Amino acid sequence: MNGNGQSGFGRGSLAGKTVLIVNTAGANDPLHSKKFFIKKIKSFGVKVLVLSQEANSFQPYVDYCLTANTTDYLEALTALDNFFKDKPELKLDGAITFLEDDVLLTAKIVDKYKLVGTPYKVASRTRNKYLLREFCAANNLPVVKFLALKHHRDLEEVIKTFRFPLVVKPAYGASSAFVMKVNNEEELRESYSYIKREISPKIESALADGLEVFVEEYIDGDEVDLDILVQNGKIKFCAISDNAKTKEPFFIETVRTTPSNLPPKNQAELVAMADETLEKLGILNGCVHFEAKSTLAGPMPIEINLRLGGDEVYPSIKGAWRVDLVENLLKIACGIYIPKFNFPNGPYEYLAAETFSSAYSGIIVNLEIDADLKRWPFVKEFAFEKKIGDSVLSPPDGYEYLGWILVSGLNALDASDNLRQVEKVINYEVAKFHPASFIGKTSRRSPFAASMINVDLLKGRSKIEKIRRMTISNQRNLHIGIAGNLYEESGADQETVVEQDLTVIGRDIAKTLQARGYKISFFDFNDLPKAFNDLKNSDVDLVFNVCERVNNSSLLEPHVAAIFDMLQIPYTGSNPFTLGLCIDKIRVKKLLSYHKIPTPEWDYVYSLDDDIREDLRYPLIVKPANTDNSIGITNDSVVRNKAELARQLEKVIKEIGRPALIEEYIDGDEYDVPIIGSEEDDLRILPLARSIFDALPSDLWHIYPFEAKYTESEAYKKIVVQRPPKNIGKKLETLLGEIALDTYNILDCHDYGRVEIRVDKHNNPYVLELNPNPSIDAEGTTVASAEVIGMDYGDFLEEIIRLAIKRYKDNPPYYHLQPNIL
Incomplete structure (x- = not known):
């Protein structure tokens, strides 16, 4: 409907028109997408082309999507040119925008394609609030005293010649960003320093057009909005709305009422001032959101937005005056005549x-x-x-x-x-x-x-605060990210077999949590730049960290957790320090020895020339000192003499390219001790798993080489796994649990982990290692232990999430980065 009471006026005349909408933001941006407007435009039978940095997000709503950097005018105009060259049957009838960011680009498009609208020359001096004031001053239009601030020394002139209070503001910008009222000299200096230091398009995207700053004397009066339709230089419609006093010093919007309650004389003066200003500027066609003040000295312009006002403007005008600003903007842009709107009986309703x-x-x-x-x-x-x-x-x-x-x-x-x-x-x-x-x-x-404070930093902190403040009952409302590794099947070598295992873990977790109602996003760290950018821009609440490779190296695994910390995204599992420590078996052995944790006698070498302890007793086992998943461990890793030792050291140091850890071989059963929790009040030892090697062929040592873990070897299938262990004394079981807990705490493990312990024929325990983020696929050993106590896979994963939430709730930010051993 239009303001003259004619329902559907001009619908047929818009049908078949092709209109370009310049919209930098994506369709899913809740504040700026204008998705509603685009759907409305489509309802008029208009063919819609969207030019946007995220054009594909508009695909369901428009006819054509054109992706280009809208802050790069040359790129955007070139993309348009190429588009119309590929589609010569299309004729562009009009171009509009709903965003302040895109006013200048839209004006360039109007010029280039000779469309109805505001030319770039006019738009540029209107969009720049400082240039607008210069124009007003030169053309006998109302304006207060103003000055460009290019340097701190300009403040001295302001202090000497201006009257406080003042307003410091960007020449470009929108939504009152960086607009500040100052009452004295000290506030002026501080506000200018603050704005120059912090002003950025990251805070307000409309600032991409420029970062200039100026100051003007504060205008005391009633603030209003004039929403105007102008065609061929004539105002066809003007609605005045009152803005309640903003929250100062930052001019935060509060209440807006339509229509205005100002006396008719004041309203008439405002319309006359707006009419004269638009005419002198050369704004002849379009929908204009004109901000002004009604003062004792008469009406004063504040700024002129060459686009439809945001948020409540459209529905308030539609409700009060039955004027559809979008429909009439389209007609103006397409050169379709609209009559002047008259309202002899006043508004249809009043809005606030x-x-x-x-x-x-x-x-x-x-x-x-x-x-x-x-x-x-x-x-x-x-x-x-x-x-x-x-x-x-x-x-x-x-x-x-x-x-x-x-x-x-x-x-x-x-x-x-x-x-x-x-x-x-x-x-x-x-x-x-x-x-x-x-x-x-x-x-x-x-x-x-x-x-x-850096906005990214602040938003990152909000994710930690959300976790800290949430209740467990709301856990399934979380958006869970899964950091992992995805690989294609491409061979049977050791690395490829491990890669397939890593792929399964991430997929198992995603599938299970999704089935329980969690929103899931996967971040594949095999593509580090994409994973980092996706994480940085995501709204995930917590990340399930099961990533074990970056750039095809397990040595970089700890840095993934560091990325989460830097982005301030809460995550499950241990911190970067613990992950880095535990992958270095030599440092772990030193730490265990320092804390008197029983561990096999040992030594290490970085080169074949290094000396080895003479008191070590054969047989010995030689392991790569910083690999995981048993890579590099075979039946030959156990050596019985110096010749075999030399051979195996050659393999580890020369062939694999890693330092070597040498331990006395402990013949006996091996116990996995899975632990969940982080603090004394939530630490729990899950049922132990006992591996018995007695049935292995006589030529195989009683160890878990790579072949036993990742192949279908018939020989290693003879290893008997008891979960929980049978016929084990309570004293030994308690001792194993206590030693494992000490190891877990000394190495500062969080949420879940697994300690591997050897027990010799005399029931003496020896800690072999701690895995701080053990494999937790649906068929994994840690999960199997949880199942013994009735916790299925989904329950186990949710318990890890709960423990991570509790850890963040109970402690201040970054507490987890302060290791117990420091």
């Missing part, structure tokens, strides 16, 4: 909108909204983009709103009363980030004296 924000940055820990709110008769629109556990960045850390609501009323007072009613059923609590995450923030002398 409120924008929700937080007074400080933090995390949403409580959110209560009446489930039937959208069905209340006077609630027109409601959008709450945040949910429990989400971070909220408030100035000076960032510029995020939580959502907004639009209500109607029979008159302005009725709309205001209705707004107060809905406020009572929208309750949210934002908790400041944990103090340990914010060293130095609490001593800020003024709102902008301290540097802005």
Whole structure:
């Protein structure tokens, strides 16, 4: 409908038109996608082409998707050229945008294809708020005193010649980002330093057009929005809305009411000022969101946005005046004449909108909204983009709103009363980030004296805070990332066999957790750059870390956990220090020996020239000192004399290229002691597994070589595994558990791990090693021990998640990076 009461006016005239929508953000961006507008445009029978950095995300809603970097005008224009060369049957009828970021590119497209719209020359001096003020000053339009701030010395002129209060703001930008009111000289200096230091398109994407800053005298008056349709230089429609006083010093939006309650004389002056300003600027066609103030000295322009206003603007205008800004914008862009709108009987209804924000940055820990709110008769629109556990960045850390609501009323007072009613059923609590995450923030002398915390850092901390504050009952609402390795089958060598095992682990976990209702994302660290970028940009709450290779090396496994810590993403399992320590068997042996943990007598060599202890008793076993998965361990690894020792050292050091660990061979049963937990109150020893080697052929040593773990060797199938062990004395079982717990704690293992212990013929235990992140595929030994106590695979995985959550909940951030042994 249009404002003249003509339903469906012009629908046929739009049908078949081809319109380009320039939209930098993706279709799934909750704040900027304008997905609703695009669907509406399609309903008019328009062919829609989207030009976006994430064009494919619009695929379900549009006819054509064109991907290009919209901040690179040459790339974007070239992509358009190539598109139309490939589709000569298409004729571009119009180009529009809904984002401030894309105003200038849209103007360039208007020029290039000779479309109806605002030329680039006009758009560039309007988009730049400083240039707009220069234009106003030169063309007898109202403007306050202003000055470009290019250096700290410019502040001295401001202090001498301007009257406080002042407003410091970027020449480009949107959503009041980096716009700050200052009341004195000290605040001026601090705010300027703060803005110049922190201003970035990462905080506000509209700043990609430029980072210039200027200052102007504060305008005291009633702030309004004028939403205007202008065609052929004539205003065809203008709606004035009142903005309640913003939260200063950062000008945070609060309440907007439509239509304006200003006296008719003031409204007429505002329209006349806007009309004159648009005419002099040369803004002849389009939908304009004009921000101004009504002051005692008359109307004053603040900024002019050459696009439709955001969020509540469209529905409030549609509700109050029955004018569809999107439909009429399309007609203007396509050169279809629209009549002037008249409303002799006044508005159809009165509307009030409120924008929700937080007074400080933090995390949403409580959110209560009446489930039937959208069905209340006077609630027109409601959008709450945040949910429990989400971070909220408030100035000076960032510029995020939580959502907004639009209500109607029979008159302005009725709309205001209705707004107060809905406020009572929208309750949210934002908790400041944990103090340990914010060293130095609490001593800020003024709102902008301290540097802005890096936004990525702050958002990362929010993930840790979410885990710290969540209840276990909400565990299945988590978005779980799985960090692992995926391989294609491509051979039967040792590495390939291990790779297939690693692939199975990740897939087993993903399949099982997904079946239990978790949202799952997989991050394949065989492609490190992609895994890192995907993680950095993801919204995963916690990562299940089962990655064992980076760049085809197990030595880089610890660095994966370090990546999680740097990105501040909570994860399961041990920290980088423990993972790095345990892969180095030589350092582990030194540490166990220092703490008097029983372990076979040992030595190590890095080269064939190194001396070896003479008191070691044969037989000995020679192992690569920093490989996992038994790689490099064969039946020949056990040696009986110096000649065999020399041969095996040659193999490990020369052929495999690793240092060698030499231990006295312990003949006896081997016990796996699986442990879960991290703290004294949650540590548990799962049922032990006992391997008995007595039935092996006489030519095989009683060990687990690679062949026993990863092949179908008939000989090694004779190893008997008891889970739990049979006929084992309670004293020995207790001793094994206590030694394993000491090892687990000394090496600072988290959430789960497995200690391997040899017991000789006299029941003497010897710790062989600790695996801090043992294999936990559905058929793995650790999982099998959990099943003995009635914990199936899914239960086991969920228990690991629960333990990780508890570890983050009970301790301050980065506590897990402080090893027990330090």
